Amino acid sequence: MAIVEAIRPTTDALMKTSAPKKPANLGQILRWLLLFAGGIAMIMPIAYMISTSLKWPHEVYNVNLIPREPTLENYTYVLEDGRFYMWFWNSIIIATITTVSNIFFDSLVGYTLCKFRFPGRYIIFIAILSTLMIPTEMLVIPWYLMSQQFGWLDTHWGIMFPGLMTAFGTFLMKQFFETVPDDFIEAARIDGLNELQIWWTVAMPLVKPALAALAIFVFLGNWTAFIWPLIVTNSTEMYTLPVGLSTFGDEADVAWELIMTGAAISTIPTLVVFLIFQRYIIQGVVMAGLKG
Amino acid sequence: MANVALRNLGKTFDKTTVLHDISLEVADGEFVVLVGPSGCGKSTTLRIIAGLEEATTGEVEIAGRVVNNLEPKERNIAMVFQNYAIYPHMSVRKNIGFGLRTSALSKPDRIKRLEEVAALLDMTDLLDRKPAQLSGGQRQRVAIGRAMVRDPAVFLFDEPLSNLDAQLRTQMRLEIKKLHQRVGNTIIFVTHDQVEAMTMADRIVILKDGVIQQVGTPSEVYHKPANTFVAGFIGAPSMNMMAATATSQGIRLFNGPTVALVQSDLTVGQPVTLGVRPDDLMVGTGQVLAEGQVVVQEPLGAETLIYVSVDGTEVIAKASGRTPPAVGETVRLGAATENLHLFDAATGAALR
Numbered sequence A: 001m002a003i004v005e006a007i008r009p010t011t012d013a014l015m016k017t018s019a020p021k022k023p024a025n026l027g028q029i030l031r032w033l034l035l036f037a038g039g040i041a042m043i044m045p046i047a048y049m050i051s052t053s054l055k056w057p058h059e060v061y062n063v064n065l066i067p068r069e070p071t072l073e074n075y076t077y078v079l080e081d082g083r084f085y086m087w088f089w090n091s092i093i094i095a096t097i098t099t100v101s102n103i104f105f106d107s108l109v110g111y112t113l114c115k116f117r118f119p120g121r122y123i124i125f126i127a128i129l130s131t132l133m134i135p136t137e138m139l140v141i142p143w144y145l146m147s148q149q150f151g152w153l154d155t156h157w158g159i160m161f162p163g164l165m166t167a168f169g170t171f172l173m174k175q176f177f178e179t180v181p182d183d184f185i186e187a188a189r190i191d192g193l194n195e196l197q198i199w200w201t202v203a204m205p206l207v208k209p210a211l212a213a214l215a216i217f218v219f220l221g222n223w224t225a226f227i228w229p230l231i232v233t234n235s236t237e238m239y240t241l242p243v244g245l246s247t248f249g250d251e252a253d254v255a256w257e258l259i260m261t262g263a264a265i266s267t268i269p270t271l272v273v274f275l276i277f278q279r280y281i282i283q284g285v286v287m288a289g290l291k292g
Numbered sequence B: 001m002a003n004v005a006l007r008n009l010g011k012t013f014d015k016t017t018v019l020h021d022i023s024l025e026v027a028d029g030e031f032v033v034l035v036g037p038s039g040c041g042k043s044t045t046l047r048i049i050a051g052l053e054e055a056t057t058g059e060v061e062i063a064g065r066v067v068n069n070l071e072p073k074e075r076n077i078a079m080v081f082q083n084y085a086i087y088p089h090m091s092v093r094k095n096i097g098f099g100l101r102t103s104a105l106s107k108p109d110r111i112k113r114l115e116e117v118a119a120l121l122d123m124t125d126l127l128d129r130k131p132a133q134l135s136g137g138q139r140q141r142v143a144i145g146r147a148m149v150r151d152p153a154v155f156l157f158d159e160p161l162s163n164l165d166a167q168l169r170t171q172m173r174l175e176i177k178k179l180h181q182r183v184g185n186t187i188i189f190v191t192h193d194q195v196e197a198m199t200m201a202d203r204i205v206i207l208k209d210g211v212i213q214q215v216g217t218p219s220e221v222y223h224k225p226a227n228t229f230v231a232g233f234i235g236a237p238s239m240n241m242m243a244a245t246a247t248s249q250g251i252r253l254f255n256g257p258t259v260a261l262v263q264s265d266l267t268v269g270q271p272v273t274l275g276v277r278p279d280d281l282m283v284g285t286g287q288v289l290a291e292g293q294v295v296v297q298e299p300l301g302a303e304t305l306i307y308v309s310v311d312g313t314e315v316i317a318k319a320s321g322r323t324p325p326a327v328g329e330t331v332r333l334g335a336a337t338e339n340l341h342l343f344d345a346a347t348g349a350a351l352r
């Protein structure tokens, strides 16, 4: 839901750029101040992450943002530690497969619920939506018991099966398919495409912005997932990056500088994913603007 | 042979019946226009022919075979939608070529066919553009191109011109008509605009509330409307309707003169409706029908329409463009006997 709303205002923002400039008034200054405060609040943790990753262990609990003696020692350590690559790879596999799976299944189910009339359609939709109200914490135990029975503990499959399809993604896609006019689908039907072809060649390209948003959302969610991967994995080789990073250090002391270094490196794929898909979001906004 | 036949077609949504017993024969190569007010069931009829909607009762026959149980793609039809339904993410070339995806043509033949159609529609230079870079008229041509490229037995058009401005609409009207003369496929065209119907159709089908009111050539439905609904719907401005009673001398208008119009099958005292088109109603000629004050003048150039208040109702008549009667002037309106229409007051059915 947040994303549906988050994308739409951007269209308005784009349209408004042509409005004539007015001198700033008090309200506007207030708004800028608020945005500025928000911006600082967003940037500070990232700044501290990078700053800490450049510090020596003895300086970690010093709150200064600029390290007194900056060092790349932590990066060398983390990158030379074989475990980091293992975890990184696990996270890449899991986040990628889950993203592809969500794009495929969420949109397929969303499309069906949106464009086909069949008995029980509304009830199915409500049932899917209602699962959004169940917190993950409540599901973790049944998931664990299930994984145990099926022998999925400590496997990639075990880590990703709960997230291969999401109620939120299905809902998001259903809402976006509402914006695809039925005429497009009927025209394709007359032109002789079967239903799967219509979904893939006609409907999917028209909701690219939503797919991009969903991809970013699912990838980030799985890339940063912590609780479930922590519970379902036992061996170091199966850890995902966030789980693995948390084990840096020993019983006596948490090695914050190493954790922050790992975290800093691990933001790179999320940036890449965002940069790739953001293009489609903007494209979609531009396309919507030109329509009609 | 690509005739279309509808036999006793009925359609019920949930509990409301929107089509009643529609029967219609469309000959091969004929251009038939379905016309009627909003919600009368035009689109529903077209969608049943296309196979996008299932008929509740009755049969649809295309090219001599009953197609009720066939998918849209198996019916050999093409449809052009009101809002074009051309895909914004594909170029004009892809959009037009889309109709060929499932055809049996070889690749070079497909390209040839696509170029033929593009040339026919004067779109060769636009093939690599995206729909967003086209004007409304050009988009509509792409939609028509996509329909044409498969050379279907029957074209179905659902109000394809209603999103265009008046001038473009007139132009596209002509283009579609010319296209029909060139390619000769059967066309069923839906519109709510009677001018479109009159100018394009070989035959017009007038629908109201899911019931066919009349089927006929433009001239037939204009000159011999089957009932008051058709009389009022076809022709602009609408036909004047006046309440009257049959007498032994003719038709006596309510509070007015008696018109010497002897109709053998009328019983004396029968309430009737006398209809006369504004075009046929003129100042001081023919049978006098009404007398009243001019309330409004509407100059159209060569002629002027005058609105005359007769017993509290307004009657529209035609006057000369140069010397129309002034507002406030009292005029006598008359028409030639052969231009009078007579309807049963109760049923609205034509009596002559």
Ligand SMILES: Nc1ncnc2c1ncn2[C@@H]1O[C@H](COP(=O)(O)OP(=O)(O)OP(=O)(O)O)[C@@H](O)[C@H]1O
Pocket (backbone or CB within 6 Å): B013, B014, B018, B036, B037, B038, B039, B040, B041, B042, B043, B044, B045, B192
């Ligand atoms: N899917 C549907 N479910 C229920 N009723 C429908 C459905 N489609 C159409 N109707 C009803 O059927 C009637 C005829 O609709 P239709 O779309 O055929 O009208 P139309 O003549 O094409 O009108 P317009 O000129 O406004 O397009 C309308 O009263 C409409 O409300």
Ligand SMILES: [Mg+2]
Pocket (backbone or CB within 6 Å): B042, B043, B044, B158, B159
């Ligand atoms: Mg319609």
